[in-house]
Amino acid sequence: MIAIFGKTVNPANLPYIEEMLRLLRQYGLKYAIDENYAKLLHESGLKEHHETYWHFDDIREQTEVLFSLGGDGTILEAITTIHNTETPILGINFGRLGFLANIGKDQIQEAIDVVAKGKYLIDKRSLLELHSNMPIFQDFPYALNEMTVQRKDQSSMITVHTYLNGELLNDYWADGLIISTPTGSTGYSLSCGGPIIYPTSGNFVLTPIAPHNLNVRPIIVSDDVVLSFEVTGRGNSFLCTLDSRFESIDSSFELAVKKASFGACLVRLTDMNFISSLKNKLSWGKDLRN
Numbered sequence: 001m002i003a004i005f006g007k008t009v010n011p012a013n014l015p016y017i018e019e020m021l022r023l024l025r026q027y028g029l030k031y032a033i034d035e036n037y038a039k040l041l042h043e044s045g046l047k048e049h050h051e052t053y054w055h056f057d058d059i060r061e062q063t064e065v066l067f068s069l070g071g072d073g074t075i076l077e078a079i080t081t082i083h084n085t086e087t088p089i090l091g092i093n094f095g096r097l098g099f100l101a102n103i104g105k106d107q108i109q110e111a112i113d114v115v116a117k118g119k120y121l122i123d124k125r126s127l128l129e130l131h132s133n134m135p136i137f138q139d140f141p142y143a144l145n146e147m148t149v150q151r152k153d154q155s156s157m158i159t160v161h162t163y164l165n166g167e168l169l170n171d172y173w174a175d176g177l178i179i180s181t182p183t184g185s186t187g188y189s190l191s192c193g194g195p196i197i198y199p200t201s202g203n204f205v206l207t208p209i210a211p212h213n214l215n216v217r218p219i220i221v222s223d224d225v226v227l228s229f230e231v232t233g234r235g236n237s238f239l240c241t242l243d244s245r246f247e248s249i250d251s252s253f254e255l256a257v258k259k260a261s262f263g264a265c266l267v268r269l270t271d272m273n274f275i276s277s278l279k280n281k282l283s284w285g286k287d288l289r290n
Contacts, residue, residue: 001062002031002115003053003087005078006069006094009037009044013094016105017069018046020092023109027116032059034081037069056081063087065115065267071095072187076243079127079264080140088122090115090267099186100266102277111269120267123274125183125199126223127260136240136247142260143242145184149231149255150176150209150239152248157212158233165225173212176239179227179257180205183264186282194218199274204257228256 002024009017024031032051033041053059060082068078068091075091082089090111091101098104103111114120130141151158160172180189185197185205194207195218204227207218221227231238232251240249249255278284 001059001064002029003056003059003063003066004031004033004037004069005066005074005081006034006037006040007074007077008070009040010094011044013069013105014041014044014046016094016108017041020067020108020112021048021050023112027112029112029116031067056083056085056087060085060087065090065120067092068101069094070101071098072100073244075100075266076144079142079144080245083140084262086124086262086265088120088265088267090120099277099282100183102272103269107269111267114269115267119270121270123199123266123268125264125266126181126202127263128179128181128204128223128257129260130240130242131256131258132249133254134252136249136253136255137242137245141242143184144181144264145187145243146178146180146189146241147257148176148178148188148209148239148241149229149249150241151233152235152237152239154233154235154237156234157210158231158238161230161232162206163228164221166228169206169219169227170216172208172216174208174210174216176209177229178205178207178209180207181223186278189218192218195220196278204259223259226256226258228254230254 032053035052035054038052065088068075092103093101127142160177162169178189182197182199189207192207203220204223236250
């Protein structure tokens with residue numbers, strides 16, 4: 001079975017979705033659509049009746065691949081849906097950049113053909129796991145891209161006291177701190193000056209956000225360590241994020257991050273890889289002077 005997941009529907013993409021569903025039927029692939037997404041499709045003009053699912057657990061045993069229709073944010077949301085099942089996720093890019101959701105609208109038939117023949121490849125990506133001395137992100141305390149602590153509702157910087165396996169690593173005076181996986185190294189961390197990390201490198205990247213000390217730079221550490229944090233500042237309200245989700249915390253929160261015991265499995269077509277995505281999506285190595 002193919003599970004189909006999405007968050008929003010752009011009417012311009014409806015013909016591609018209709019074609020995708022037609023091809024799934026043509027290839028004899030059974031599918032079920034997330035209930036909330038099915039309602040959005042119906043409201044957008046898709047009138048056909050389709051099998052739906054309310055909770056992924058209801059179809060987990062039968063599902064071979066989950067199709068994520070949208071951008072990278074939709075894939076991040078899909079991971080919170082499938083939890084620790086490691087169900088392969090195939091991202092069809094209906095968004096903009098599509099670094100994770102890297103299968104274009106014009107590749108839908110190719111993708112379905114590959115899935116039907118079982119010839120797709122899997123890129124397994126590590127997740128980070130957040131622990132706290134008080135309840136936070138109780139539904140799914142994991143992230144594919146990054147965890148951050150940031151200032152909130154105040155103009156002054158914060159201090160993030162950071163420990164590596166219990167030993168003080170640094171006191172970051174900054175607007176915040178990003179703890180990124182290799183997958184997230186091409187996202188928020190990169191925009192703040194962090195390095196690009198190969199997906200299977202087994203690292204975390206700590207990237208400060210607008211640090212007060214100019215001699216503080218991003219640092220790469222092994223992902224077999226435990227990173228812990230205490231946050232202080234003039235105010236007593238801060239922001240903690242896991243990918244696109246966020247919650248408010250205060251200085252009484254003690255946070256810790258480690259590598260999760262399971263990962264995310266991203267489907268790619270045989271001619272795609274991380275290097276080609278860098279070249280195509282980020283213009284890696286291209287001479288743009290002309």
